[in-house]
Amino acid sequence: MGVEVMWEKTHLRVLDTGLRRAAENIALNRTLLECHQAGDSPHTLRFLRFTPCALVGFHQNVEQALRVDHCRAEGIHIQRRITGGGAIYFDPGQIGWELYVDRRFLGTAHMGEIARRICEAAADGIRRLGVDARYRPRNDIEVDGRKISGTGGAFDGNAIMYQGTLLIDFDVERMLRVLRIPAEKCSDKAIASARERVTNLRALLGEPPPLARVQSALAGAFAEAFQVELVPVDDLNPREQPHFAQALAEIDREDWVYQRHRPAGGMPLLEAVHRCPGGLMRAGVMLDEARDIIRQVWITGDFFVNPRRMLVDLEASLKETPVAELEANIHRFFDAYRVEMLMLSREDFLQVLRKALDSRDPASTRAQTHAAG
Known part of the structure; x- marks a missing residue:
């Protein structure tokens, strides 16, 4: 030796x-x-x-x-x-x-x-x-x-x-x-x-x-x-x-x-893509439309963040989030979480999730509003 x-x-x-x-x-x-x-x-x-x-x-x-x-x-x-x-x-x-x-x-x-x-x-x-x-x-x-x-x-x-x-x-x-x-x-x-x-x-x-x-x-x-x-x-x-x-x-x-799977469940998955200076982001949102609550989110992409588990922690923090509180919850998460991102910001995560929510069928949104009224 x-x-x-x-x-x-x-x-x-x-x-x-x-x-x-x-x-x-x-x-x-x-x-x-x-x-x-x-x-x-x-x-x-x-x-x-x-x-x-x-x-x-x-x-x-x-x-x-x-x-x-x-x-x-x-x-x-x-x-x-x-x-x-x-x-x-x-x-x-x-x-x-x-x-x-x-x-x-x-x-x-x-x-x-x-x-x-x-x-x-x-x-x-x-x-x-x-x-x-x-x-x-x-x-x-x-x-x-x-x-x-x-x-x-x-x-x-x-x-x-x-x-x-x-x-x-x-x-x-x-x-x-x-x-x-x-x-x-x-x-x-x-x-x-x-x-x-x-x-x-x-x-x-x-x-x-x-x-x-x-x-x-x-x-x-x-x-x-x-x-x-x-x-x-x-x-x-x-x-x-x-x-x-x-x-x-x-x-x-x-x-x-194969660890980054789409969420499985009986609810529809709303999906969106967002391109930003830090890379391409994809998001899926499983939405309880009757209660207007986000059951689960799923984010993937070709970006760089440190620590690597940040995405898992962000996804966990957004479970059961009322849609009306999404922005506040994302800001609360990033205010408390120490993360480094390459040419990426919290606004990019917020934007891709908003795009997913905006992809809802307008007819279902109108029906939900009518039922609530």
Whole structure:
């Protein structure tokens, strides 16, 4: 057994976990984030790759985001990330990078500034490969206006996991058939249009660069941006390994993957969509129309909030809320709840729920008013 490194604040561990199943990569996310928060992991840069899979964001509903039957028929694994954001398709033609650090390492506690600092460093790493990559808020890296990398983060106390993907080679057509989008967007014309919005290193450079060169460019850029020394390692440390085994047992399960379901019940579900700077929000409201009381709400989307359980707590706080008190209850919740949101506000949650309520059949609203009178 080797001697464990004595980690300094100026060290950045570099860990390449290779090509893995989606469940293993997501379990490693949880392991490294929670172990870093507990003081059992040093600052870490991880490189990773996936066998073919479709990943939904932490707050998304699988059936709304993906073509589940197509994924199963094609042997594409479905998993749920621990980070927010939208659904994405992964295969070995992409490389992932992840930073596990704390807020002091980055010199800021603000979500938007954290994204900017990390994404600008990643863009510098991609430029070292010979392409003019630039950060575009809220969380993309582009080359001449075409996306080459998407990013996102998760927080656990003072610990931060911020991750990105870099498109080395990419099958746009397969991605469009995995994601749940209108059929017309899978036409030849739509596929050509999607290719114009996304690019990859093979297309830009004529051939895919070696993985080792990509990793070296990104690692060097992060080391320079944050003034740290890179320390490569081969595996998890002894404290992380049992944590990973437990995380994998919990994540490699359907109840983790399919946890964001529509509410079940005999009452109609009023639904709405709201697009805002922080992402796309969807809401469902189960309404007791006879009493004008919200029985249950359901919110999903591709946004980023910290802590991740904020949505569950908000939904619980709105159960059995009279419609007339919805706005006051939402303000009361956010006044008392410590939450960080990326380009998102309490007004966005209020707006999507109002839109859902406004989708009621006018005839039923008139009948209710008449009965009350």
